[in-house]
Amino acid sequence: MRERYLLGLTAVPFVVAAVLPGALLGGDEVSRFQDPDIIESSALAVVDGNLVTTNDSGDTGRVFTVDPSTGETTKVTQWSDDPTDVEALAPAGDGLVWVGDIGDNTARREAVSVTEVDVVGGRPPGPTYELVYPEGARDAESLLADPATGRLYVVSKGVFGGTVYAAPRRLSPDHANRLKEVGSVLAIATDAAFFPDGRHVIVRNYTEAAVYTWPDLVEVGTFGLPHQEQGEGIAVADDGTIYASSEGLRSPVLRISLPAQVRRAMAPPPTPTATPSSTTSPTPAPGNRVGKELPEETPGERSAWGWVLGGVLGLGIVLVLVRAMRPR
Incomplete structure (x- = not known):
């Protein structure tokens, strides 16, 4: 009992x-996957203006490049014949994405893997890199690539909270690359993405999303997402537009807008202007974050x-x- x-x-x-779900957002349908082979879209990325997605476990290792204006597939890139459980994508620049074979529902895999794949041109896939967690297997569906450094991060799909793990700055194809725990995010994370500013990330689960500062992972705000059949994917374009996708045949891709209080909190701090003064302001002690913190949420805005x-x-x-x- x-x-x-x-x-x-x-x-x-x-x-x-x-x-x-918090402050539930509405979503505008901007496209709908037309390809009958896209039935379990489990990840989403925006690469060179294209929507890029992949089916999760059970499919071969292929990535679909989709024209957002029509929903039609313009390219299918085969990168593996027999992946284990593909669950994540992350933009890698220059027409490339990182494909994350990182799903592990039963938490039994000794190692997961990532591969760099060209989804626009015709270059062959790059090497596959094995990743291992510091304290045993974890299920994960989210992969992040820092737009400034290119460093990869895996986000676990924990029931009571997700954990962000950093990959080594330089990956080795010759041996397993050990991940390092760096912070916590919301539970049941199904996808994540960097904002173009490199100062924030967004993480989603089936019903809500949260924005965090980077690299501190301080929560800026949490909000409910539009209803989807099984919403799993999220991506941020170079212009800051946020897209959300779902599993299902001919499933829609939605454009969502952040709540006003979250947008305000994400705004860069104002540049101080020099003004004549007869007094000198004290210099903050080393490590002091005065003037660098994002505005705190009001009690009504907190999840x-x-x-x-x-x-x-x-x-x-x-x-x-x-x-x-x-x-x-």
Whole structure:
């Protein structure tokens, strides 16, 4: 009986995400995948103005390049005959994407992998790099590539919160590359992307998304996403436009806008103007972040996720303890 209650608690994040999505956003349909072979779009990227997606586990290793104005597939790039579980894409510049074979629902894979693939031209795929987690296998569906440095990051799909892991700055094709934990993000992460400024990232799950500062991973804001059949993909174009995709045959691609308070918080700090003064401002101590922090959210803008999840978990634990203490 105890096991049943504990198992039930693992479903709490899904329930909370479904009933408390925050400030739900609307979405404008900008395109719809027309290719009948795109049935489980599990990742999304924008490369040279094209939408790029891939099916998840069960398909061969292929990537679809799609014209956003028509939804028609313009190129299919075959990079592997037998991948394990492809779940993620990240722009790599110059017509390239990183393909993340990183899915691991049962958390049993000794290593996951990434491969650089040309989805616009005709160059052959680059080498495949193996990645290993520092403390055992993890399921993951999100891959990030820093637009400034090119460094890769994997985001785990944790039930109680995702973890961001950094790959080595230089990947080796000759041995496994050990990932390093760098921070935490929202639970059940299904995709993530950098904003063009390189100062923020967006991470989504099935019902909501969150924006974080980079590299500090301070939450700027959380908000509900438009309803989708099984929304999994998210991408940010060079002009800052955010796109969200979903699994399903001929599924739509939506354009979404950030809530006003999130946009304000993401705005770069104003450039100070020099003014004549008879007094000299004190120099901040080394490491002081005065003037560098993003504006804090007001209480009304903060997500209720933590409070609700904590309360439900606490109640569940109490129920387990009470039943365990009953006379048999």
